[in-house]
Amino acid sequence: MATKYTIQELIVSRAAKELKDREFVVIGQGIAMAAGVLARKTHAPNAVILTEAGLLGIDPFKVPLHIADPTCTRGFTYSCDMIDIFTTILNQGYVDVTFLGVGQIDRYGNMNSSYLGEPGNYATRMTGAGGAPEFIGYAGRAILTMSGGTFVEKLDYFTSPGYLDGGESRYAAGMPAGSGPSVLITTRGVFKFDKVTKEMYLAGLHPGAALDEIRAEVPWDLKIADHLETTPAPTEEEIAILRNFAPDVTMGRKLQLEVVMKQVFNLLSKGA
Amino acid sequence: MRCGKEIRMEKYMDADKRMTAPEAVGRFVNNGESFVFANCLYSMPLALTHELIRQRKKNLMAFQQGGIEEIDQLILSSVIDRVVMAYNFRAGGPRIVTPLDRAIKEGQVVVEEMTNHTLLSMMKAGAMGYPFLPVLPGIKVTDVVQQKGFLGDQRFAGIKDPFTGRDMLVVKGYNPDFALMHVQRADKAGNGQLWGAMINSKWAALAAKKVILSCEEIVDRDVIMSSPHLTIVPSHKVCAVVHCPWGAHPSEVLGHYDYDFPFRALFFGSCANPDAATMWFDEWVHSVADRQEYIEKYVRKFGRDTLDAFRARPFKSVPADYGSTFSLDWDDQGYSKSMGMTMQEFVAMLDGKGALIDGN
Numbered sequence: 001m002a003t004k005y006t007i008q009e010l011i012v013s014r015a016a017k018e019l020k021d022r023e024f025v026v027i028g029q030g031i032a033m034a035a036g037v038l039a040r041k042t043h044a045p046n047a048v049i050l051t052e053a054g055l056l057g058i059d060p061f062k063v064p065l066h067i068a069d070p071t072c073t074r075g076f077t078y079s080c081d082m083i084d085i086f087t088t089i090l091n092q093g094y095v096d097v098t099f100l101g102v103g104q105i106d107r108y109g110n111m112n113s114s115y116l117g118e119p120g121n122y123a124t125r126m127t128g129a130g131g132a133p134e135f136i137g138y139a140g141r142a143i144l145t146m147s148g149g150t151f152v153e154k155l156d157y158f159t160s161p162g163y164l165d166g167g168e169s170r171y172a173a174g175m176p177a178g179s180g181p182s183v184l185i186t187t188r189g190v191f192k193f194d195k196v197t198k199e200m201y202l203a204g205l206h207p208g209a210a211l212d213e214i215r216a217e218v219p220w221d222l223k224i225a226d227h228l229e230t231t232p233a234p235t236e237e238e239i240a241i242l243r244n245f246a247p248d249v250t251m252g253r254k255l256q257l258e259v260v261m262k263q264v265f266n267l268l269s270k271g272a
Numbered sequence: 273m274r275c276g277k278e279i280r281m282e283k284y285m286d287a288d289k290r291m292t293a294p295e296a297v298g299r300f301v302n303n304g305e306s307f308v309f310a311n312c313l314y315s316m317p318l319a320l321t322h323e324l325i326r327q328r329k330k331n332l333m334a335f336q337q338g339g340i341e342e343i344d345q346l347i348l349s350s351v352i353d354r355v356v357m358a359y360n361f362r363a364g365g366p367r368i369v370t371p372l373d374r375a376i377k378e379g380q381v382v383v384e385e386m387t388n389h390t391l392l393s394m395m396k397a398g399a400m401g402y403p404f405l406p407v408l409p410g411i412k413v414t415d416v417v418q419q420k421g422f423l424g425d426q427r428f429a430g431i432k433d434p435f436t437g438r439d440m441l442v443v444k445g446y447n448p449d450f451a452l453m454h455v456q457r458a459d460k461a462g463n464g465q466l467w468g469a470m471i472n473s474k475w476a477a478l479a480a481k482k483v484i485l486s487c488e489e490i491v492d493r494d495v496i497m498s499s500p501h502l503t504i505v506p507s508h509k510v511c512a513v514v515h516c517p518w519g520a521h522p523s524e525v526l527g528h529y530d531y532d533f534p535f536r537a538l539f540f541g542s543c544a545n546p547d548a549a550t551m552w553f554d555e556w557v558h559s560v561a562d563r564q565e566y567i568e569k570y571v572r573k574f575g576r577d578t579l580d581a582f583r584a585r586p587f588k589s590v591p592a593d594y595g596s597t598f599s600l601d602w603d604d605q606g607y608s609k610s611m612g613m614t615m616q617e618f619v620a621m622l623d624g625k626g627a628l629i630d631g632n
Binding site for chain 1: 314337340358360364366369376388389393396409410412413419470474475530533538541574575578584587
């Protein structure tokens with residue numbers, strides 16, 4: 001019997017397959033970083049990982065807490081700064097792909113990572129834009145993952161440009177030809193974008209996921225591919241790599257919070 | 273004069289700017305000023321941040337590239353009322369209400385949203401003394417550009433490229449009144465050396481009118497002289513040098529210590545209710561005089577082993593060799609190979625050619 005896996009492991013393993021060997025990839029943290037590193041440890045050993053902290057060619061030994069922590073800086077090939085990453089590297093076309101997590105997304109792949117709630121009276125400030133708008137704007141393509149985020153008809157706040165109003169509108173607004181989100185991987189399936197209209201459609205289902213569940217999450221009349229792929233389960237090798245490298249990602253945020261709280265409790269009991 | 277206090281930066285290499293954190297913040301920070309964190313995520317100047325809180329500074333405006341706990345701490349202690357920011361870590365999902373969420377809702381703080389690239393470009397323009405700087409224009413369709421905060425139109429503008437006529441997006445340059453910065457080592461004049469993730473440090477430090485610098489280690493100027501490539505902020509920008517081991521805890525400093533995640537989580541956990549937050553500040557900020565007392569308290573409370581577990585193991589950089597022959601033109605016999613003559617012959621030549629002046 002095949003090894004059981006968590007939903008995060010499935011998402012990471014599917015996302016990792018999108019990265020090709022020798023590509024330059026800009027990555028944030030969490031699932032996105034786990035996917036990039038998994039790809040490097042399997043089929044893409046020469047992929048070059050960059051973070052906007054000014055680090056190029058990193059080889060993290062465990063999944064970083066943030067894009068500049070010591071797991072990223074034990075050996076890397078180019079120490080520059082954040083302006084250099086956005087200008088001399090991204091703006092000059094060296095970044096083939098970016099991996100990013102999604103908070104809110106609309107049918108054309110436009111994203112919100114800034115605010116939730118009513119415009120003008122927001123309830124929640126999420127992490128904010130960070131580097132996402134420029135990376136999604138200017139990287140060759142964007143690989144998106146979403147676990148805990150939502151599909152919406154209209155974003156509460158428009159942080160990062162997907163295909164704007166669809167069609168050619170993204171390129172008319174000045175973003176590089178051919179760039180844009182290429183795939184979105186959620187907890188239930190895999191979504192891609194129509195070549196002409198740029199509207200998101202369902203391209204595949206994860207094992208055990210039902211079409212109804214996906215339709216219930218998407219507030220517009222979602223288009224479905226004629227042939228839906230089934231996402232392959234992560235291999236034993238992939239699972240072993242992930243549990244060693246990224247147990248935080250494997251267990252997901254909710255369990256991670258429980259584990260952290262237990263650690264805090266341990267710390268406090270030392271002080272008692 | 274801005275705030276009744278004139279700051280004259282001592283730019284000479286023989287200056288000794290060493291002082292305590294209370295003295296540095298007391299002398300160089302005035303209520304109502306703007307400041308920038310000249311570290312982002314990594315090597316955070318948290319001892320200096322706590323000193324702002326301890327001295328109950330008010331109405332400060334922060335430029336924050338990317339933060340973890342410091343913005344929430346400054347909000348909870350009513351030090352800042354304006355923030356220009358690109359990214360701020362969220363502990364927990366959208367259902368948890370953070371101090372920042374609450375402060376925005378209640379109008380205690382106003383936020384200007386930027387992206388990492390455009391916020392740092394504001395600093396880079398300011399650092400270079402330019403009024404504005406071009407940025408990647410693709411984001412002009414987003415709410416980051418379209419929705420204006422408290423800076424209004426003093427942030428983004430559209431101009432024409434004077435050479436091609438194409439539309440460009442630019443950001444305004446800013447020079448915050450001061451920067452807080454933490455580095456691995458500095459000399460007493462304030463030449464600060466940082467390695468690891470450089471992120472925003474160079475441009476934020478150079479944009480600020482003055483830099484309050486804390487460091488893990490004070491070193492002799494010879495150390496700086498042999499490794500100038502590591503100097504991220506030169507002494508002419510620095511007004512105070514604070515020797516402050518563990519000055520970035522619970523964030524990390526390469527070569528010294530790793531991040532302390534459980535301690536961090538302790539703060540975030542205490543943010544859930546105001547009483548717990550007050551207790552956290554009393555315990556870790558107000559009831560200690562400085563960072564040394566903070567660390568002593570940490571060791572008393574959690575044990576030395578807990579702290580020692582975060583100490584870095586070495587991963588040495590191969591030293592750069594700045595060597596040359598280091599020789600004068602003149603050899604041991606007083607002969608110059610390059611000119612083909614001795615010192616005596618050299619002086620005779622100068623005299624013979626009428627190049628020597630008799631001033632008597």
